[in-house]
Amino acid sequence: MDSKFLILIAANVILFLLLRFTKKRKRLNGILTVFFTILITLTIIETGYRFIFRKAGPTETGNFSGSFNTPIELTGFTIKNIPDLHVTKKDAKGNLIYDAHYSIMADSGFNTLPVNRRAGYHLSDPSRDSVEFVFLGCSFTFATGVPDSATMAYRVGKTFNYNSVNFGGSGFGTHQAYQIFTHKYNQVPDRKKRVFVYTFIPDHLLRAKCIYTWCLNDPYFAVENDSLHLLGPAYKHSSAARSQTLVRLFSLNRTLSLVSDLGNNIAQHNGASNVTAEDYQRMDLMLGGINRTIQSRGDEFIVLHWDDYKGLKNPGGGYYIDSVKMNGLLSQLESGGAHTVNVSTFFDYTDSTNSIPQDNHPSIKGNDVMARKVAEMVMRAGIK
Template sequence: MTRPTRNFHALFCALATTLGLVLITMGLVLSSVLVPFTWMRIDHKFVLALGMLVTLLGLASWKLPTSFSMMLASSVGTLTVVFVLGYRPIEAGDVSMMLGAKPRVWQSDHEWTELIVRNDDRYGWSNSPNASGRQVNSDFSVSYNLDSEGWRRLPVASPGAGHDEVWFLGCSFTFGVGVEDQLTYPYLLAAQAWPRIQVRNFSVSGWGTTQAFLALENELKHRPAPRLVVYGLIAHHRQRNYLRKSWFAKGKAGWLPHVELENGQLRWKSLLVNSQADWEDGPELDETEYRVTEALIRGMTRLSREHGVPFVLLLLDDVEARMLDPIRNEPGLHVVDVGHLSSSFFPNEGHPTAVWHQTVAHAIAANPLLAELAHPRCLHQTPSRIHPCVPGKNPGIVKMAAA
């Protein structure tokens, strides 16, 4: 090997080793590294392992041909430059791939949720069967455990209880984001107030009334009719029921179910890519959402009525009168308001705390109408009305100290 060749060889070996040390440093300093020009991130452990491998190869290349050290240095150098140019801090919606762990969806640089959702050709997105995952942020660190169908785990009704069921439908409020499985209000009702009734929680974070309608329709096709259906409504569901760009552009899902009103009737159109939700905020979109939401709630009430099942609209926050007034007299619809009972929400993340769930469960168990509808002795429906829930004494729910 001539002297110039030896010099080039030494240069490339040193460069490869240095680049390996740079990757090791990145792996130690950063929690994850963006895959350039995508929303995917790789975990720092992967970068650290890659850096150690490159460093070892760089050291070994001193004993290998110059061509190998040139190839190694140029390849790793190009890779490092691309990663540096494509680097940006974590943004909400980024997904990181972890060595030996589940992928994480990031909400900020210190808030993440292990990925338990999947694309779904009916709902747009749903939870994966038999999955479990953690969510960590400044307010809480909790685990979510799902059953064989992808719904949040609930207790099995006590032996000899018969086949009576109560179904809950909803979003993250009813799914129970921010609290452990056994502290959600459906779980508290199942475990303490209604142990002889099989409670089911057909709720997924981010869902609106459209998915609740589709879930009710699907479950009624594949299960015996329950004794009672309860849909946990929050005001924001309206903004999830049509093509609002400002909601679906946040990366809630890759797909979304699309329904339209034609001659006053709901018509299922198709699944859309979330980028096809292109309606800008404004009065025209608001009015469309009001009409679609009204039709969806009427449709859920009608489906329940056709199966002889009472349908309860459970108000979980301050729902606008504009959403409620058109449906108050819908036959078979019962509206129960628990939205004013607790202000216990996580200060940063914004979802209800365990105290809120306990308060809501206590109020539901104490509500005469719901107690009557949920238990086998009641087989009739009463006229539609608003039923305010007032917390009272009920031996079925153990009172939790306020936080």
């Protein structure tokens, strides 16, 4: 039983007591009676939903006090700076899915960001400081559920014996990768060769559209006259995020889980069903802008297109995201000097050992498969 449900019960008790103490004040008592009737009705419905109809999902516990993210303006949120972040995930029956420790550190060096990041491969050897790998993306880049030394970022760095930086964040989309790149790497004070690796999941388009409940504080970019304009936090400027804000309001900040679950599903479906040309152009402008800066310095840009669309099926038929348009976007990046690959060409989605059971994130083996492919592409680019 979570704390929000206990607060809901307490609110019922308080209103009931107020009714008892205001019997002689008929007008006030009448108003309180209306509120109490509504609240007790909602509480009864919520109780039935929580304990009878709602399917229990997996749980995550650890040393992060409720959430392992903290809000910031630049990317909407970042992982908490807990040096040894411990996360245990279990299924509804209490079976262990993974028990992981993540080494988290604050960003450092030039153009320091307020974004905390996971440890990559690091060595203090001036003779091996001419090349650096920078990984961008979501939880697939962060490497949820696996040890530090098993992440794709760590393994690629170790393969070439160069430092690697892991800016992957759980829940991140293309807009966060764009923010991190433009604020950290648009202008660099050195001549170090950098290889940027971005794990591009189709869902990143929907995240940049800010349709999900965790995207409310994300930076929202509008497309105007073939250029990007940062308007501010999504809940103020994105229609999809505003829908989620209303859901948060009417569910009493997710205390009424029936309202929250139903509202989230409706808001997400409506947002995903309304993908427009502007949404694809937003991706094109962000990734194209990153690529042009990278190419202008003689650096390398590798994009791993996670072309598994099964999670993006539209109940009304087809898919929320058009794979043809996504591949067209990748072709433009290729023509601009980037190196792109469809993950399905080297990563078997049907091989259960490539993913963490009941979780879908790449396993230790899956991270190794991705790291080997990145290493192959790096060597083809002439880096040894």
